[in-house]
Amino acid sequence: MSKQSDEMESTRSDRVNSLAKGLQVLLAFGRRHTPMTISEVAKEVSLTPASARRMLLTLVDLGYVDQTGKRFSVGPRVLDLGYSYLASKPIWQLTQPVLERFSDAHHVSAAAAVLDGCDALYTIRANSHQPIQVMVSTGTRLPAHITAMGRVLLAALPPQRLDEVISQIKFDSPTERSVANAQELRTILADIRRDGYSIVDEELAFGLRAVAVPLRNRAGEVVASINACGTLRSLEISDLRERVLPALQLAAQEIRMHLAD
Known part of the structure; x- marks a missing residue:
C-alpha cells in the first residue's frame, strides 16, 4: 500500500462522523432560512429522526441551536464560528x-x-x-x-x-x-x-x-x-x-x- 493510500485510510479512520453530521445540521438551517422540526431536519440531512433529535438537543445544550416548542433555529452562538475564522x-x-x-x-x-x-x-x-x-x-x-x-x-x-x-x-x-x-x-x-x-x-x-x-x-x-x-x-x-x-x-x-x- 502506498504512502498516499495509507494517509487516505488514516484520514477516514480518524473522521468523527457525528461531528460531521452536527455541522451538516447547522448548515441545513442556512439553506432553509426558517425554523425546522426534528423530522424536517432529519430529511434535510439524511438522518433518522432519533439521530436528528440527539444532534439537535446536543446543539441546543451547547448554545448553537435555539428551541421553541417543536421547532429549532440557529442560535446566536454560531456567530462565534464565523468570527473565529475572520479573526484568525x-x-x-x-x-x-x-x-x-x-x-x-x-x-x-x-x-x-x-x-x-x-x-x-x-x-x-x-x-x-x-x-x-x-x-x-x-x-x-x-x-x-x-x-x-x-x-x-x-x-x-x-x-x-x-x-x-x-x-x-x-x-x-x-x-x-x-x-x-x-x-x-x-x-x-x-x-x-x-x-x-x-x-x-x-x-x-x-x-x-x-x-x-x-x-x-x-x-x-x-x-x-x-x-x-x-x-x-x-x-x-x-x-x-x-x-x-x-x-x-x-x-x-x-x-x-x-x-x-
Whole structure:
C-alpha cells in the first residue's frame, strides 16, 4: 500500500462522523432560512429522526441551536464560528479598512470573497452607499460563474481543479445575459487570466454590474478577490473601467504589501 493510500485510510479512520453530521445540521438551517422540526431536519440531512433529535438537543445544550416548542433555529452562538475564522486570518483584518476607504472614496459597494466549491463566499462587506438588488453580507454564497469575484477565483485555479469545479456547476440563467455553458465560461476565464480583472454586467441580476480583481499574497498566489459593484444607473460601464477599476487594483496592491507570503 502506498504512502498516499495509507494517509487516505488514516484520514477516514480518524473522521468523527457525528461531528460531521452536527455541522451538516447547522448548515441545513442556512439553506432553509426558517425554523425546522426534528423530522424536517432529519430529511434535510439524511438522518433518522432519533439521530436528528440527539444532534439537535446536543446543539441546543451547547448554545448553537435555539428551541421553541417543536421547532429549532440557529442560535446566536454560531456567530462565534464565523468570527473565529475572520479573526484568525490577518488578511481580513487588513482588507476591511482598505475596502471601507475605497467604498467611501468612490461611492460604490465593495466586498471580498473566497472560493468554496462552486460558490463565491463573501467574507467582507464594506459600507454600501447605494441600494443593491442582490443583498449580500458576510457568509453569503453566490454562484461563482456569474459573479465577478467568483470568476477571478475560478480563473486562478489549476487546470485539473478547474475542470472538477466546472463539472459541478449548474448553468442556470438568472438573466438572459448569464453565461450559458462550460465552453463559454472557459473563454471568459481565459480573458480574465490575460487581463487581470473581471467585469460582470447584468448576469447575476438585472440592473447590476460589478468589477473584481484578484487579491494576491507576496508570493503571487491568489488568496481571495475584491470587487466594486453598483447599479447601471449609478455606475456607467465607462466609469467602472476608467475610474473604479484602477482604484480597485491599487486597493489590492495596498493589501498585498502587508500580507505575508
